[in-house]
Amino acid sequence: xxxxxxxxxxxxxxxxxxxxxxxxxxxxxxxxxxxxxxxxxxxxxxxxxxxxxxxxxxxxxxxxxxxxxxxxxxxxxxxxxxxxxxxxxxxxxxxxxxxxxxxxxxxxxxxxxxxxxxxx
Amino acid sequence: xxxxxxxxxxxxxxxxxxxxxxxxxxxxxxxxxxxxxxxxxxxxxxxxxxxxxxxxxxxxxxxxxxxxxxxxxxxxxxxxxxxxxxxxxxxxxxxxxxxxxxxxxxxxxxxxxxxxxxxxxxxxxxxxxxxxxxxxxxxxxxxxxxxxxxxxxxxxxxxxxxxxxxxxxxxxxxxxxxxxxxxxxxxxxxxxxxxxxxxxxxxxxxxxxxxxxxxxxxxxxxxxxxxxxxxxxxxxxxxxxxxxxxxxxxxxxxxxxxxxxxxxxxxxxxxxxxxxxxxxxxxxxxxxxxxxxxxxxxxxxxxxxxxxxxxxxxxxxxxxxxxxxxxxxxxxxxxxxxxxxxxxxxxxxxxxxxxxxxxxxxxxxxxxxxxxxxxxxxxxxxxxxxxxxxxxxxxxxxxxxxxxxxxxxxxxxxxxxxxxxxxxxxxxxxxxxxxxxxxxxxxxxxxxxxxxxxxx
Numbered sequence: 001x002x003x004x005x006x007x008x009x010x011x012x013x014x015x016x017x018x019x020x021x022x023x024x025x026x027x028x029x030x031x032x033x034x035x036x037x038x039x040x041x042x043x044x045x046x047x048x049x050x051x052x053x054x055x056x057x058x059x060x061x062x063x064x065x066x067x068x069x070x071x072x073x074x075x076x077x078x079x080x081x082x083x084x085x086x087x088x089x090x091x092x093x094x095x096x097x098x099x100x101x102x103x104x105x106x107x108x109x110x111x112x113x114x115x116x117x118x119x120x
Numbered sequence: 121x122x123x124x125x126x127x128x129x130x131x132x133x134x135x136x137x138x139x140x141x142x143x144x145x146x147x148x149x150x151x152x153x154x155x156x157x158x159x160x161x162x163x164x165x166x167x168x169x170x171x172x173x174x175x176x177x178x179x180x181x182x183x184x185x186x187x188x189x190x191x192x193x194x195x196x197x198x199x200x201x202x203x204x205x206x207x208x209x210x211x212x213x214x215x216x217x218x219x220x221x222x223x224x225x226x227x228x229x230x231x232x233x234x235x236x237x238x239x240x241x242x243x244x245x246x247x248x249x250x251x252x253x254x255x256x257x258x259x260x261x262x263x264x265x266x267x268x269x270x271x272x273x274x275x276x277x278x279x280x281x282x283x284x285x286x287x288x289x290x291x292x293x294x295x296x297x298x299x300x301x302x303x304x305x306x307x308x309x310x311x312x313x314x315x316x317x318x319x320x321x322x323x324x325x326x327x328x329x330x331x332x333x334x335x336x337x338x339x340x341x342x343x344x345x346x347x348x349x350x351x352x353x354x355x356x357x358x359x360x361x362x363x364x365x366x367x368x369x370x371x372x373x374x375x376x377x378x379x380x381x382x383x384x385x386x387x388x389x390x391x392x393x394x395x396x397x398x399x400x401x402x403x404x405x406x407x408x409x410x411x412x413x414x415x416x417x418x419x420x421x422x423x424x425x426x427x428x429x430x431x432x433x434x435x436x437x438x439x440x441x442x443x444x445x446x447x448x449x450x451x452x453x454x455x456x457x458x459x460x461x462x463x464x465x466x467x468x469x470x471x472x473x474x475x476x477x478x479x480x481x482x483x484x485x486x487x488x489x490x491x492x493x494x495x496x497x498x499x500x501x502x503x504x505x506x507x508x509x510x511x512x513x514x515x516x517x518x519x520x521x522x523x524x525x526x527x528x529x530x531x532x533x534x535x536x537x538x539x540x541x542x543x544x545x546x547x548x549x550x551x552x553x554x555x556x557x558x559x560x561x562x563x564x565x566x567x568x569x570x571x572x573x574x575x576x
Binding site: 036041042052054055 | 528531540
């Protein structure tokens with residue numbers, strides 16, 4: 001299994017979710033995060049105070065998948081999160097030592113995408 | 121239109137200020153003046169209230185831009201009204217438009233206009249010009265270039281609002297026909313909604329429209345705005361009597377009753393359709409009821425106000441359900457709320473007006489069926505003129521400046537991109553820009569340095 005961690009633009013979240021669901025990736029976790037990816041700072045002014053905002057709002061997705069599902073998941077995110085401007089984000093693919101599904105106690109491949117519905 | 125009697129008085133005084141001051145009955149009433157001072161402040165409050173109503177309905181990234189579209193009208197439309205608009209609307213002029221006789225408030229002083237100071241009448245009317253311009257913004261939020269919007273409402277106030285106010289209230293052709301518009305069903309609401317239609321047709325939908333759900337980011341703001349609008353509307357309708365008299369009391373009470381009825385009907389429609397009464401629906405219902413009673417307020421008996429409120433819920437409710445399925449991105453449903461609400465109210469005024477209550481005119485139910493046709497004509501005339509001219513103003517503006525925000529700005533949010541501010545800034549990652557950096561206009565990033573962990 002692998003853990004796919006993707007950092008994307010907030011305004012691209014809907015597109016990415018749609019692409020993932022079409023790829024039959026249903027299990028994921030979404031976090032709101034802030035980060036800096038080399039994009040130019042936005043300058044903001046509040047009365048006399050001028051600041052540059054070095055951190056940008058981003059969305060982080062964590063997706064646990066079986067090995068054979070890694071490539072299609074990554075491709076779906078690459079396709080749907082892309083704008084071509086600095087700040088589109090990153091995808092990390094991390095090894096996973098152990099996975100448990102809390103509801104059933106299933107482990108590893110049985111506990112991540114794709115979800116097998118063979119056992120009743 | 122205020123009562124015909126008041127209008128003819130007004131015209132007399134505008135035409136003959138010197139004689140009017142000498143005439144015995146042309147005195148200023150302290151009671152009337154007190155009520156009109158309060159009403160003017162109440163109507164002015166409606167524009168910030170509208171900012172909250174609209175601001176809550178958009179996404180967080182566009183909250184300030186949306187609220188600023190209302191707030192900036194307090195400046196632009198307010199100043200232009202005193203400089204030129206008032207003269208174009210209430211100068212004697214022709215049947216179509218006023219004249220330049222009152223430019224820069226020339227001759228607008230403390231002499232009586234009716235029973236209040238002329239200057240106060242000008243200010244009261246000015247608050248109407250402001251909110252009407254602000255109302256349009258709801259249709260074109262989240263995608264309009266702010267600079268273009270400033271030009272738009274400036275030109276619109278002079279080319280559309282002032283002539284239409286003249287037609288109905290300034291002794292123009294609709295006044296001559298006897299159109300009844302107590303506080304601005306046609307002049308304010310149908311007018312703003314028609315302009316909204318023209319603007320939406322020119323600007324097109326938001327880029328995410330029809331692809332993504334775009335939800336209200338702060339429903340409590342929407343409710344707050346609706347509540348403050350209702351409060352301000354007592355001045356809008358009650359003040360349109362231009363005196364502290366029985367007509368004001370009738371308009372005031374009808375302003376309380378009609379939205380109450382709309383709220384009930386809207387809630388029942390919600391209940392039967394989804395089994396849930398929604399808060400955004402309730403706030404919308406209040407506004408629709410207020411819009412519908414606006415042309416009728418001082419003309420109809422209270423039982424008719426309840427009926428007008430109840431009936432006006434139907435067209436607006438179903439239009440709001442249907443509109444998002446089209447490509448017509450009237451984002452905050454200005455046409456459904458103000459256009460259909462205003463038209464329903466104007467036509468129902470022609471049915472329920474009763475001279476034993478208003479001392480002026482009867483409607484269909486009281487033996488004057490032609491009034492309905494006059495009302496219909498006034499709605500259609502405003503609808504056509506305002507939508508066409510609004511479209512043309514944007515067309516001409518687009519030859520000189522961009523009227524739509526760039527795709528990138530629309531995606532990132534107009535608050536940061538057009539105003540350099542955020543509605544909900546946490547201050548994390550904000551680095552003070554020092555004097556020399558500002559002077560260079562430099563935004564060259566130093567290597568990202570360690571930030572101390574934010575403490576909270």
